[in-house]
Amino acid sequence: MPTDFVSYQKSGYFSKLIVDYLDQKPELKKFYNRFPSLENFKAQIDEKRNNFPLSNRTVLVEALKLQYQNFVLTEATSQNISKLSDPQTFTVTTGHQLNLFTGPLYFLYKIVSVIKLCQDLKQTYPEHHFVPVYWMATEDHDFEEINYFHFKNVKIKWDRTSQGPVGRLTNEGLSEVLDVFTEELGLGENAAHLRSLFEEAYLNHNTLADATRYLVNELFGAKGLVILDGDDVSLKKIMIPYIQKELTEQKSFQKVTATNAALEKEYTIQVNPREINLFYIEDNLRERLIFEDQQYKVNHTDLAFSEKEILDLLEQNPEKFSPNVILRPLYQEVILPNLCYIGGGGELAYWLQLRSNFEANQITFPILLLRNSVLLATDKQVQKADKLNLSWQELFRNQQELYNKKAIEFSQINLDFSTQKEFLKQQFDKLTAIAQQTDKSFVGAVKAQEAKQIKGLENLEKRFLKAEKRVHAEKLERILLLQNELFPNQSLQERKANFSTFYLEHNGSFLEQLFAELQPLNQHFTIITL
Structure with a gap:
């Protein structure tokens, strides 16, 4: 059998920016804090510990307990939530959209990478605790990106409309999706389990956020994964000073624009900042906030606020403010004692645009680690x-x-x-x-x-x-x-295929094989023979 391996740099599937980052090109050093290596986490731990208020831990733990109140927690996850109160506990985080039935395979690879890195860190720094976190992108509104998954060669799609944050979306219409999935699954014990998993997640929970939490908890709860929903009023309260600064000073636009000007001399820019990098959200609405004619307006609506009115609204209802791709990483690092963000090549590309904005807000910039990729x-x-x-x-x-x-x-x-x-x-x-x-x-x-x-x-x-x-x-x-x-x-297989295709043939051993073979700090594709 073939015994060679394929490095990320030589695979042809990553941008020049990510290849140069992995090669630690000196000219990129100013765009990140520390490169991901076990030894570099010591300084990251010290910096984050000195720059993360104990009060934020209290709010975080209480918010997580409320988010999980209608779910059965595993002992490992329950212990990890409690440990977050301890100043010696830190997180490793990944984020992902609420793709139907987990979407493409790389969603699983992200989470396995996070859990495995926490295990590696615990072995290296036993005096600390490390908690794996999955940040649910509940406030996204790009429903067309998440309303389907591929099973074998069939695209299974949830047909309905959505305009607001997808996490608040009801699960109406998913019984029809289950019927289609069931027909494709066929018979057998593994097929029955997959059907039951889909049914319990989507038909016995009211919202897409709750369905996703149930599903991911079933798959990874035994490993202690903590699932966090940022669409939370208590967590948004911590973010108020930073949102206020965004509304009145627009520093992120200035900082990221300057970074982009430096990066685009050699690389393709992943995202461009807005003057205000916030959305206004309600159950069926997520629209950009724009500053025009001395007013803060909600795009495509008649809603408009003076400066005093919008700052009052922020104090009273912070949950109505939703960060975009530029500010969401800052929000994450404000509310989590986080050391490292694990993401795909596209995600790391836009994170590399953000360090100057973190410095302007005096928030520690996390270590950036490219997630495991698998064939x-x-x-x-x-x-x-x-x-x-x-x-x-x-x-x-x-x-x-x-x-x-x-x-x-x-x-x-x-x-x-x-x-x-x-x-x-x-x-x-x-x-x-x-x-x-x-x-x-x-x-x-x-x-x-x-x-x-x-x-x-x-x-x-x-x-x-x-x-x-x-x-x-x-x-x-x-x-x-x-x-x-x-x-x-x-x-890449991981960008299309869903885990159910492989679970059908290999049941739970498929996930255990991922945990056995993935090494988060390796810079090459992991080839797994099933």
């Missing part, structure tokens, strides 16, 4: 790769490049005409020299003939390669079929 393969698929003499590096390649490379390897003929082209170039260099000594007007004709001859060789090279592909068509087709199985739509 799941069956024994049968691994055996196919072995028979076809394929490495994992090759399977990660662009499909056309892989096709050409293997066609050349399978051929008994040398289809690389580089030697011939170099010989041709040398001959035309001599002809050019002769032309310059006799009549310089011939130089152009010589160059034109050289280009024609080189082009002719390249065309022959392509035609020979095409012929060899026909000869080895069956074997090449098997390679493409295997790659398409592992990389659906020529993209």
